[in-house]
Amino acid sequence: MRLLNVMIFLEFSQLQSTTAICPSLFNATSAQDGILSRMRLPSGLITSTQCEVVANITNQFGNSEVQITNRANLQIRTSQALSSDTLLDLQDYGLASSAASTDGLRNIMASPTAGIDPHALINTIPFVKQWNFYLANHPELEILSNKFSVCFDGGETISLSDRPNDICFVAVEFDHEIYFELRLGRDHGDAPSAVGRLVYPQQTLEVLATLAEVYREYTEQKLNTTNHCARPPRLREMIGAWGVDRYLQLVEAKLGYSLRRSSLELLSQESRTRIAYHHLGIHSQRQLGLAYIGVVIPLGRLTALQFQGLGDLARQYGGGALRLTPWQNVLITDIAEAQVEQVAREINGLGLDISAIHPYAAIAACSGYHGCKSAHTDTQSDAKQVAAYLENCIKLDQPINIHFSGCDKSCAQHHPSDIALVGIQARDSNHPEVYRVYVGDGDTDFGKELYSEYAAKDVANLIDQLLKTYQNQRQNSTQTFREFVNQQL
Numbered sequence: 001m002r003l004l005n006v007m008i009f010l011e012f013s014q015l016q017s018t019t020a021i022c023p024s025l026f027n028a029t030s031a032q033d034g035i036l037s038r039m040r041l042p043s044g045l046i047t048s049t050q051c052e053v054v055a056n057i058t059n060q061f062g063n064s065e066v067q068i069t070n071r072a073n074l075q076i077r078t079s080q081a082l083s084s085d086t087l088l089d090l091q092d093y094g095l096a097s098s099a100a101s102t103d104g105l106r107n108i109m110a111s112p113t114a115g116i117d118p119h120a121l122i123n124t125i126p127f128v129k130q131w132n133f134y135l136a137n138h139p140e141l142e143i144l145s146n147k148f149s150v151c152f153d154g155g156e157t158i159s160l161s162d163r164p165n166d167i168c169f170v171a172v173e174f175d176h177e178i179y180f181e182l183r184l185g186r187d188h189g190d191a192p193s194a195v196g197r198l199v200y201p202q203q204t205l206e207v208l209a210t211l212a213e214v215y216r217e218y219t220e221q222k223l224n225t226t227n228h229c230a231r232p233p234r235l236r237e238m239i240g241a242w243g244v245d246r247y248l249q250l251v252e253a254k255l256g257y258s259l260r261r262s263s264l265e266l267l268s269q270e271s272r273t274r275i276a277y278h279h280l281g282i283h284s285q286r287q288l289g290l291a292y293i294g295v296v297i298p299l300g301r302l303t304a305l306q307f308q309g310l311g312d313l314a315r316q317y318g319g320g321a322l323r324l325t326p327w328q329n330v331l332i333t334d335i336a337e338a339q340v341e342q343v344a345r346e347i348n349g350l351g352l353d354i355s356a357i358h359p360y361a362a363i364a365a366c367s368g369y370h371g372c373k374s375a376h377t378d379t380q381s382d383a384k385q386v387a388a389y390l391e392n393c394i395k396l397d398q399p400i401n402i403h404f405s406g407c408d409k410s411c412a413q414h415h416p417s418d419i420a421l422v423g424i425q426a427r428d429s430n431h432p433e434v435y436r437v438y439v440g441d442g443d444t445d446f447g448k449e450l451y452s453e454y455a456a457k458d459v460a461n462l463i464d465q466l467l468k469t470y471q472n473q474r475q476n477s478t479q480t481f482r483e484f485v486n487q488q489l
C-alpha cells in the first residue's frame with residue numbers, strides 16, 4: 001500500500017509547495033504565523049487514530065495546535081514545509097488523498113449528523129465516500145478550479161443546504177419516494193438553488209460524475225483558448241455563460257436519459273425547522289440508546305492535547321471517530337446514553353464546554369492579520385477579547401452569532417450572522433484598526449450597516465451594550481436577537 005502511495009505521490013509532487021493561495025496538504029500557504037497545511041476530511045469525519053497522528057505531527061513540527069475550518073477541514077501550522085515522508089504517512093493514515101492531484105479540491109460537505117439524525121430522510125455518508133473515491137481515481141479532474149465544491153444534505157435538522165457550494169444534493173420526499181433535489185450555485189456566496197431536477201439515490205454518483213465531466217470539458221476548452229496562466233473557470237461562470245438549461249441538456253445527453261422534472265416552487269419550500277447551534281450539547285441519535293455530544297471549540301482552535309483527548313474519548317466511549325462541523329465545532333457520536341454525563345465531565349476536564357450559550361459557541365473569526373495579508377484587523381485577538389468580556393459581563397440565554405472578518409471576503413463564515421464586524425482600512429490614524437459593524441438582515445451580505453467605522457478596541461463594549469439592550473427590550477425570551485434588531489431598525 002505504501003509503495004503504491006509512494007508511486008502516486010512521486011508522480012505529482014516531491015515536496016510540499018508553500019505558495020498556494022488556498023492551502024491544501026500538498027500545496028500549503030506561507031503566512032506570518034507559520035506554514036499552513038489543510039487536511040481535507042470528507043464530511044468532517046476523523047478517526048481517533050487519525051487524531052493521534054495529527055496531534056503528533058503538530059507537536060513535532062508545529063505550534064501544537066489544530067484548527068477546524070468552516071468546511072470541516074483541519075488546519076495545522078508548522079515552522080517548515082512538511083517532508084515527503086510526513087506526507088506519505090498522512091496518506092497511509094487516510095488523512096490525504098491517495099491522489100495528490102485532486103486533494104486540493106474543496107472538501108465534500110455533509111451534515112455533521114448524517115446517519116444519526118432521527119429526522120433525516122437518507123444517510124449521506126456513503127455518497128460522500130463514493131464521491132471521494134471517484135475523485136481519487138479521476139486525476140483528470142485536477143484541472144477544475146480548486147474551489148469546486150459538492151455537498152450532500154440528507155434532510156437533517158442540522159442542514160447544510162444553505163451553505164455556498166457549486167453542487168448540492170438535497171434529500172426530499174416526493175410522491176412517497178426519496179430523491180435528491182439537484183441544486184446549483186449560481187452567485188458568489190449564495191446557497192445553491194433548485195434547478196427542477198430530481199435524482200434517484202442510486203443515480204447520484206453517475207449524475208455527479210457527469211456534471212463534473214461536462215464542467216471539465218468546458219474548463220479544458222477555456223484553458224486551451226486562453227493564455228495558459230489563466231485560472232480555471234468556476235462552475236458558476238460556466239453556468240453564467242451557458243445557462244442552466246444548456247448545462248443540464250449536455251449532462252442528460254451524456255447520461256443517455258432524462259432526469260425527473262420537479263416543480264421548483266414545491267421543492268424549494270423547506271419545511272425543516274432550523275435551530276441555531278442545535279448540534280451543541282447532548283442529543284439522542286436515530287440509533288436507540290445512543291447519543292452524541294456537540295463540543296464548543298473556541299474559534300475552531302484546539303491544542304493538540306485537547307484534540308487527542310477528544311479523539312481518545314471517541315475511542316473509549318463512542319464510535320471511534322470525531323465529526324468536525326462547518327461551525328468549527330466537534331461532535332462525539334455513538335455514546336451509550338448511560339455514559340453521556342461521564343463523557344461531558346471528561347470534556348470539561350479537557351477545558352472545553354458543550355453549551356450552545358457559551359460565549360464562544362457562536363463566535364467565528366477568520367485568521368486576521370497574523371495569518372492573512374488581506375486582513376485589516378487582528379480578528380482572532382478581537383474575538384477572544386469579546387468572548388472574555390461576554391463571559392464576565394453578561395449571561396446569554398440564546399446563542400448569538402458574532403462574526404469577525406479581517407476584510408470583506410468573509411472566509412470564516414459565509415452565512416449571515418447576528419452581528420458582523422468587517423475589518424476596513426482606517427481613515428483616522430488615531431484608530432489604526434477599525435471595523436464596519438452590521439446587525440441582522442439588510443441589503444448587504446453582512447446585514448444592515450450600524451456603524452461605518454468603529455474602533456477595534458471599543459468593539460467588546462459595543463457588543464455588550466447591543467446585547468443588554470436586546471435582553472432588556474425584547475418582546476419575550478423567545479424573540480431572537482435577529483428578530484429584535486430587524487424589528488428595531
Ligand code: SF4
Binds near residue numbers: 366367373374408411
Ligand atoms: S476574510 Fe479577508 S482577512 Fe480574513 S482570511 Fe479571508 S481574505 Fe484574509
